[in-house]
Amino acid sequence: MPELPEVETVRAGLAARVVGRTVADVEVLHPRSVRRQPGGATDLAARLRGRTLTAAVRRGKYLWLTYGEDVAAAPDEALLAHLGMSGQLLVQEPDGARASIGEPGMVAAAVGDPGRFLAAPGERPLDLTATLPPTLVRTIPATTAHLRARLTFHDGGQLWFVDQRTFGHLMAVGTVPTDDGAAGGLGSDAPVLPAPVAHIARDLLDPALDRAALVRRTRTRRTEVKRALLDQSLVSGVGNIYADEALWRARLHGARRTDRLSPARLGELFDAAAEVMREALAVGGTSFDALYVDVEGAAGFFARSLAVYGRAGLPCPRCGAPVRREQFMNRGSFSCPRCQRRPAAG
Ligand SMILES: [Zn+2]
Known part of the structure; x- marks a missing residue:
């Protein structure tokens, strides 16, 4: 997609x-x-x-x-x-x-x-x-x-x-x-x-986005941070690929709770998501597949730059630990077990 x-x-x-x-x-x-x-x-x-x-x-x-x-x-x-x-x-x-x-x-x-x-x-x-x-x-x-x-x-x-x-x-x-x-x-x-x-929130590349308000709203959601990233009524345009890449860059596990993250950490996460999408945009068209044939949505043009998405078992580019794949909302979630510690239950 x-x-x-x-x-x-x-x-x-x-x-x-x-x-x-x-x-x-x-x-x-x-x-x-x-x-x-x-x-x-x-x-x-x-x-x-x-x-x-x-x-x-x-x-x-x-x-x-x-x-x-x-x-x-x-x-x-x-x-x-x-x-x-x-x-x-x-x-x-x-x-x-x-x-x-x-x-x-x-x-x-x-x-x-x-x-x-x-x-x-x-x-x-x-x-x-x-x-x-x-x-x-x-x-x-x-x-x-x-x-x-x-x-x-x-x-x-x-x-x-x-x-x-x-x-x-x-x-x-x-x-x-x-x-x-x-x-x-x-x-x-x-x-x-x-x-x-009308119910779709502004995206991270929108000049009219109120970033401070977004961070505040995200903290009040009291949900898992990956769920918040994918919630189009909170912030739009972030799909599975860019959510996983942003979480990796921010060194956050997707199951961390938004109300337990500082505004600064959430701000870093949104900045990482914006950055990864800007990078993908910059190379748009060089090799991306015309028909988006990958059902999971991995666009070929940016695939070479992905750190964790779709790379289960391959080394984390930062620390070398094998990338893990977990199930999340019926889809694969990719992260580094060392850089992105899973939060303790509860
Ligand atoms: Zn790592």
Whole structure:
């Protein structure tokens, strides 16, 4: 499952590539992909047709595109994209699409690693990378096999929602004001966010995050610290991989209780989580797998940098003790038995 760094990579790609474009048409090719849309595919299309996409915004692992008639006004609606296990957003440019959709040889750039479009065989690739960081450049083969929905813009370009397992979905919904009056997420100054995301807390990379308040709230939860890290209503965007890595960096066992940790220790833990996600983001796109094929969510691009996650039995990079694997919330938890002492029971 994509985690915050992967979703942020997609957001940055969308901001560069589809914001400012006007939707001419919407096609839904699989009903599961709009299962949360109250009026289904017809409703989704009616809400988006003729509207201009104004911003690509992210909070935690949630991603949305705002749209409206007036770019300056706070958007009252947004297209929420949930990527699920295998969802991708791809941009198909009219210039790059020398072959018709579905024809072998056509290549679309993944949003998130936007850039080069390979033209049909024998033609010169169209390089759109000039304005983008090189780490965001990637090309992937386009296929209509798992194409679930697509937006066609007035200029002929398209945004594809490709989702092999159909756990992801698209939903055009109304927005609500943020409870603190600050921007709804990264990518827009508008103090609104889609209603279904209203209960999702700010993430650790959000400039509007009140870190001291987060530490205070976490201590009052009186729960295991790993459970708190994964609680999207407390702090969003931290998944299993980054939780384990952050706990290792902070030398904390995930079963430590939040009310028995000092504010300074909790602050260190949140800083470690932010740091590990920033590092993952910095290398985003260099080798991460386009389909997120690992069910546990271990994104290949950052796997080489992981200290403990997925490394049971291998030496801790700090002390050499073999990394241990324990069960936690039906998933594997990885930690160092020497650097991260399990708390005494009770
Ligand atoms: Zn160790």
